[in-house]
Structures are given as structure tokens and as C-alpha cells.
Amino acid sequence: xxxxxxxxxxxxxxxxxxxKGETELFGILYDRYSNKVYRKCLSxxxxxxAAQDMVQDVLLKVFTQLGKFQGxxxxxxxxxxITYNYCVEYYRKNNKYAMVDIDEGPDISVDDDDEKxxxxxxxxxxxxxxxxxxxxxxxxxxxxxxxxxxxxxxxDTLDISESAVKMRLARARQRVKQVVQEREKVMV
Numbered sequence: 001x002x003x004x005x006x007x008x009x010x011x012x013x014x015x016x017x018x019x020k021g022e023t024e025l026f027g028i029l030y031d032r033y034s035n036k037v038y039r040k041c042l043s044x045x046x047x048x049x050a051a052q053d054m055v056q057d058v059l060l061k062v063f064t065q066l067g068k069f070q071g072x073x074x075x076x077x078x079x080x081x082i083t084y085n086y087c088v089e090y091y092r093k094n095n096k097y098a099m100v101d102i103d104e105g106p107d108i109s110v111d112d113d114d115e116k117x118x119x120x121x122x123x124x125x126x127x128x129x130x131x132x133x134x135x136x137x138x139x140x141x142x143x144x145x146x147x148x149x150x151x152x153x154x155x156d157t158l159d160i161s162e163s164a165v166k167m168r169l170a171r172a173r174q175r176v177k178q179v180v181q182e183r184e185k186v187m188v
Contacts, residue, residue, distance in 0.1 A: 005025060005028060006028055008025075008028070010029065010032075010074070010075035010076070011071060011075065013025050013026075013028055013029055014029075014066060014069055014075060017066055018066055018067045018069075023063075026063055026066070029062075029075075030059055033059075033076065033079055034055055034059065036076075036080075037055050037058050037059065037079070037080075037083050038051055038052065038055045040080065040083045040084070040087065040142075041054040041055055041058070041083065041086075041087060043130075043142075044087040044090065044091070044135065044138070045087070045090065046131075054086065054087070054090065057086065058079075058082060058083050058086050061082060061086065062079055062082055065082070072153075072156040073149075073153040073156045073157055074153065076147075077143075077147070077149055077153045077157055078157060080143065080147060080149075081143070081157040081158065084135075084139035084142070084143065085139075087135060087139070088135040088136060088139060091135045125180060126176070128183075129176045129179045129180050129183075130142070130176065132179045133172065133175045133176055133179060134175075136168075136172075137168075137171070137172035137175050137176070138172075140154065140158075140165075140168050140169055140172050141169070141172050141173070141176065143157070144169055151165050151166070
């Protein structure tokens with residue numbers, strides 16, 4: 001691995017790995033993203049050792065599925081989608097949350113007031129609230145607001161329509177808002 005290789009873009013590295021078989025270049029991608037993946041995993045499991053194990057699993061999965069990356073979104077978005085999905089599956093397997101179909105329930109229109117309120121929450125309050133909602137809600141909110149992923153990329157990553165992305169975001173924001181309101185009632 002030369003110093004010049006470390007300057008290559010994600011897309012060039014992926015092409016070299018998948019088309020030319022230069023698998024040793026995956027180490028560069030690993031170095032670029034392992035800490036970010038670790039922080040995402042840790043935000044889900046709150047256990048450093050488990051998060052480290054999850055990073056290895058996620059990056060192994062990314063390596064084995066690298067040929068499936070189509071370039072419809074940034075590599076980082078694709079990687080984070082795999083990370084979030086892995087974290088959601090981890091929760092399912094460990095039965096930490098009762099899972100709910102995020103598309104069931106009454107239609108909720110996109111409400112700018114909910115979004116504004118969500119963005120105003122103190123960071124610690126929001127972090128706590130995100131830990132209380134289903135992993136699918138947490139995933140889509142983190143993609144949109146923490147990673148600043150455009151709706152188009154979320155559509156491509158999750159393979160759903162624009163209206164479905166907006167609906168899931170609206171529902172997730174509403175659930176976070178409800179969690180915060182319930183907590184505030186208890187604290188009064």
C-alpha cells in the first residue's frame with residue numbers, strides 16, 4: 001500500500017478491488033471508516049466490546065458485498081446503511097425492542113413544526129430519545145440529520161420511494177417527540 005493509494009477516492013479503490021482483484025486496498029477503506037462505523041455501532045449497543053465485534057462483522061460484510069456497490073450513492077452512505085441494518089438486526093436477535101412495522105399505522109403528513117422541534121432539542125435529550133425509539137426510526141433519523149444524507153440517497157440506499165422516505169422520517173420524528181413529551185410529563 002503506497003502513500004499514493006491512500007489518496008485515491010473510494011470509488012477508485014472499489015474499482016481496483018472488485019475489477020482488478022487488488023483486495024489489499026480494502027485496508028485503506030477500513031482505515032477511513034472503521035472509527036465511524038464503531039461510533040455508529042456504539043451508539044446502538046452502548047458496549048465497547050460488542051461495538052468492536054460489530055465493526056468487524058460489518059466491515060467483513062462490506063468486503064464480501066463490495067461487488068454489489070453500484071455507485072448510486074456515496075460509498076459512505078452505502079456503508080452506513082449496511083451498518084444501520086446490521087445494528088437493527090443485532091437488536092432483533094437480542095430481543096431488546098419489540099419491533100413494529102414502521103409502515104403500519106395512520107398516515108402522518110410531513111409536519112415542519114415537528115422537524116423544527118426535533119432540531120431544537122438539546123443534544124443529550126435527543127440522544128436519550130433516540131435510544132428509546134425503534135432502531136429503524138433511529139436509523140433513518142441519523143441518516144438524515146447526523147450524516148446529512150439527501151433524501152435521494154436515502155431512497156437509493158433503502159430502495160424505497162421519496163414519499164416513503166418522507167413518511168418514515170415524519171413518523172420517526174413524531175415518535176421521538178412523543179418519547180420526549182412522555183419523559184417531560186414524568187419529570188414534572
